[in-house]
Amino acid sequence: MADHKVALRTPRARLGALLALAAVLPAVEAAILAVVGFQAARGLSPQITAVWPYGTYHELRWLFVYHQTIPGFILAFVALSVLRGVLSAAFATLAWPTGTPCPSWQWLLRRNIWVAVLTAVILSPWVALSMAFATTALSWYLLASVLPLLLLAPFLLRAGVVADWWRGLPRIGLVGWAWLNFAVLTFAGALLASVPFRWGVPLAAGVGVVNGLLWRQSVAIAVAPGRVHWRLVPMAPLTVVLTLAALPAVQPVAGYFQDERTGWRPPIIAEPLPDNVPFAVIAIAGHDSEYDGEPAADPRVERYSYRGLDGQDRPIPYTALDTHISLGESAALLAAHVDSLHRRTKRPVALLGHSEGAMVARTYLEKWPQTEVEAALLFSPLVMPGRTYYPPRDIRQGWGVVAGWELRALMAWWNLTDVSDETPDQPFIRSLLADAPFYRNRTLCPVAGVRMVAFLPTVSAIEAPPGEYSRIPVFELPALHGGLLNQAAVADRVLNFLAGEPVERAQEEYALLQRLGAAWQPPPLALRLNPVWSANREADPAFTGKICEAR
Structure with missing residues (x-):
């Protein structure tokens, strides 16, 4: 010994x-x-x-x-x-x-x-x-x-x-x-x-x-x-x-790259549509965007408003705080806008959504399957959100309860420099958490009768765990979140898609970047464990590696 x-x-x-x-x-x-x-x-x-x-x-x-x-x-x-x-x-x-x-x-x-x-x-x-x-x-x-x-x-x-x-x-x-x-x-x-x-x-x-x-x-x-x-x-x-x-500086820096405040006027809004585009278009800006009521250059194109339409069916100006409503409420406002625009123009409708706007469009297509929308362009959609959970503020137990309180403290510190007053309990975030099985599994899934394409910046490759992430055509391009829509090459692809041409380009480095981010993401909460999600019919991509699957 x-x-x-x-x-x-x-x-x-x-x-x-x-x-x-x-x-x-x-x-x-x-x-x-x-x-x-x-x-x-x-x-x-x-x-x-x-x-x-x-x-x-x-x-x-x-x-x-x-x-x-x-x-x-x-x-x-x-x-x-x-x-x-x-x-x-x-x-x-x-x-x-x-x-x-x-x-x-x-x-x-x-x-x-x-x-x-x-x-x-x-x-x-x-x-x-x-x-x-x-x-x-x-x-x-x-x-x-x-x-x-x-x-x-x-x-x-x-x-x-x-x-x-x-x-x-x-x-x-x-x-x-x-x-x-x-x-x-x-x-x-x-x-x-x-x-x-x-x-x-x-x-x-x-x-x-x-x-x-x-x-x-x-x-x-x-x-x-x-x-x-x-x-x-x-x-x-x-x-x-x-x-x-330095933490409070994160949101202003990120907001700078999003560029969705009052001046958000991508080419689809700032320039007339070609004659070969058969659609009327609703452009949906993202989180913390603002709208001052300025109309689009083409009468066939309208900005979506997170406050809805006025008595004359015109989009109401809104502020950044208005974008914090739930995705279900936003989708209901979009449904009224789609009906109004189709009735006035007698044209099929195309949706162009950016970031949160893409999630609003996808939520609408899920909740209103019988629709006049025939095309959807999703720019920088959230790829597999809702992978963790924390209960609402008034509930003292549940998966991730301490994480939720630390996030609230963190956001209070964050808001010292963020005028939009971000909170982990705003209705938009809570709607992502409540319907996480759907958003985790079906955001980039096809919808019957609707032509779809997702424009993905390469930075979004680190946003999802390795595995399948889309079953609709994707157009991938080196860019930050929010950095695609104003690029000339992308603007041309938007018009091509609206004119009926196929648009698709997958980058080889996307899958590599997706894997390189795997080590630093938190483990997803298994769908079957959370009673809030118990009634869902979705399979869990965290275990199957697949999306668009039923349980």
Whole structure:
């Protein structure tokens, strides 16, 4: 027995134990996901043994989605923090460089449990933001939730092994290894999402071995003697504070790229239609758009109003707050507009919807199948929204209840710079959550008697888990969300489609980008678990990898 203990203290034995531990846990998680057939979460398993803070980010996303009560969340939070602390202390011990004095196991254990709790608290706002992403399927929420990880990782990586980790700048080598682990996890998630389930277990184990090697290198750099730049400055706390302080800037930046305020006049509104277009067209702007009542250049084209029509059947001017109504209410206003426009023009109607406007059009086509609409163009539709859930404000339990309250606190902070007063409980968001099975499964499904096309910016590729995302023709083009409609090439395709020509172009890089985003999305809430969705007839794309399927 004594000889065995001595053998485990040798560098080779410790390295072997490190790599084995780092490989086994991802393999176990990958095996569990394979058994239950959880397609959409396959890219997450390698993160369980990643360096700080990616492992904590991994557990928090599962916890934020899969909890039902506040006490249950607190108990799970404490338990996961303790387990993460124990696991990280073990990794630090096994990865400690030969020739450098190693602290006692008791010190490492206490420290890493404390760091696990601290890291979870620091990361929780960004995990809540990832929940907002999974609810709305807007790519900038995902980017805003992941980018702070890259900023904070080099600081948090040394927190479990260095007493004064919060002072000074991390070494450039530590930054490199932390970011390399992020890249490894990103590509590993893409690979896991691409291979059959039976290959996922050995692949996850292989990535775990890479995690172990990264632990070894990272700990060695973190504890190596040498000069620390700006040693007297509390850089870690400052970075955390500045990162949180920058959060209110996300919405104004995103709104700038949407460009849907008062000046929203894409070519379909600003220019007359050619004579070969047989349709009357209703153009539906997106979330937080505004309308001042200015008519379109062509009398056959009208702006949709989120306040409906006046007594003379003209669209009523509206403000950004008016776009926050539920999708069902918006669809009812659109139904009245379709009837009015068809009656006045005696023409079939085409719908052109952008972002939320695309969801309004799709909701209308589902609820009013007998319609005068014969064509629909969906620009930047939300791809598989409603993948997570949180109950309304007045309900104290339900899936994601704590995540909902953190989102409310986050949005209150956000609204310091956002005049549109975004809230997680606005009717538009609640309608996405209430009818999530439909929007998750059928947004880009064909509708009988209606020619359809979806114009997708390539950034939307990271908005949906890998798998099937559309069964209607798609036109994909490099762009940000909201950046397609004003492009000249796209404007020409709109007119071609309205004239009856087929319009379709799928980009090869779209599927690749879709897979590269797999590692950083929260796991979807299984449709069958949520009693709010129990009456739905939809299959679950998170498990089938298919859309437009009935249960």
